[in-house]
Amino acid sequence: MNIALDMMGGDFAPEMALKGVKKFLDEHEFDGTITMLGDNRQLSDNLHLFQNNQNKIKIIPTTQVIEMNEHPTRALKEKTDSSITVGFHLLAQGNTDAFISAGNTGAMMVGAMYTIKSIEGIIRPAIGAYIPQEDGKLSLLIDVGLNADCRAENLLQFAILGSLFSKYILRINEPRVALLNVGEEEGKGNLISQAAYPLLKENDKIHFVGNAEGRDLLKDKADVYVCEGFTGNVLLKFAESFYDLFQKRKIKDAYLEKFNFEMYGGVPVLGVNKPVIIGHGISGEAAFCNMIEIARRMIEKNFTETVKNAF
């Protein structure tokens, strides 16, 4: 098993990525290789960090970095030796089994969709986010940004993708799927949710539990909350802003700590042909470690095949 990691992505590169790799290797039994993409000098100079695990590390030197504010498509095309471009090449050619980056989100999305491409039958891939539930569990909100305009069929696919991820990777038995809506009863909502409800209700690949409202998102009403990417993105960023607020107000609370979204690491782009994980720019040590672990599980479980079989 080979997991490639963009070491130059994120606000604290390569330090946090290095620490995350170390943490992962220290804490997990891992027989595979972690391919670190980035500045040769910065990476080689830090190999000593990994002590006995150095044999599990491979460095592929890259000389360019796609910065956070660069235009994704242009940057991917022009910066042919950037860590992200090279990462997608490795993945496309089968030289690695998964690719992770906390770098330019747009470049990662474009790379995933145009280099790795959607699984046949999937109209649009989606990206989810973990939402901390009051009882300590994590639920999945999907989509949170890839698809600002959706049809009901997209929502059904997000439901299936989220459900498979929740079951096989987050290990939730028979995950409950809810449709995020403005009311509880069937028939409520905008045109798309009215059209999506019966599709979700009748589909036997998911365990649909009906509509959920904004107030249910932190409660244990469902394991997967489905919505179009516009609402999902606004909602996620709003939720994230609460953590800054708690920090500013110096509020200490074990549950509210869980609104520190960069802890979780990224959620994969679901519906593409290989595991691709996009991290938050401010990903720290734990986030990088978690992303590697999620990639490992996706490879081990052959998650892409599971998705292919469902579509």
Added chain:
Amino acid sequence: MNIALDMMGGDFAPEMALKGVKKFLDEHEFDGTITMLGDNRQLSDNLHLFQNNQNKIKIIPTTQVIEMNEHPTRALKEKTDSSITVGFHLLAQGNTDAFISAGNTGAMMVGAMYTIKSIEGIIRPAIGAYIPQEDGKLSLLIDVGLNADCRAENLLQFAILGSLFSKYILRINEPRVALLNVGEEEGKGNLISQAAYPLLKENDKIHFVGNAEGRDLLKDKADVYVCEGFTGNVLLKFAESFYDLFQKRKIKDAYLEKFNFEMYGGVPVLGVNKPVIIGHGISGEAAFCNMIEIARRMIEKNFTETVKNAF
């Protein structure tokens, strides 16, 4: 000036409404009349609460109540002597200048739209919600529920309505209007926000400051945040759920206290021909008092005329 109040609406009727009226009369100079609609016995028996202000109170007895879970249109039609039905009659006939209720929200919306009707030129009325800003101010999020499916023209009208309310009723000089979106740059977003951006930018009735993301909602980026009612409703209910959470976790914090949305009282239905204010079911004393004050300002400022002139 005559303000009609449904005393039978809300989870703690008529107690909280009575307390709210008392608070308003005790704390404000008010020359007008408050018309209380509801059960004659329950209201008459409590007139002593108002002491010297009893001359400012008028009771119109009603014998029915539209319950929270009743079908709005059917209930309005069948319960002809309900406090809500009678309230809208008074308003339509010019026997009161404003109508307030914390009762069945759907019945209030239907009543506002079909009895009082939209102002000419307004495609769809909207309903806003106050959002507590980090610096202590309140901003307005509009629409939060009347319009789950919107066109760009609706968003422009919400922006104008919200801006007028913010300026004339909340007394914010030159209120800043932002479009709630998934990115900051012009051109970001779903089809409707992409279409709305230039309309907002070119309109000289509002002070448009560009896109705002979910993370900006609690910050002092704008005074009015515009979105379609689906996203607005999900977002508001999500924000409301945080207050329950803070209570459960026993977190005491002056700013987080402001997420107690029932404190604020309702926001008017904007764009209809008379002041109509819909309160939260769990409205308390302060909420009822605030709603009466908002109604008073709307009447005093002749807010409906202001809106008519803008359209």
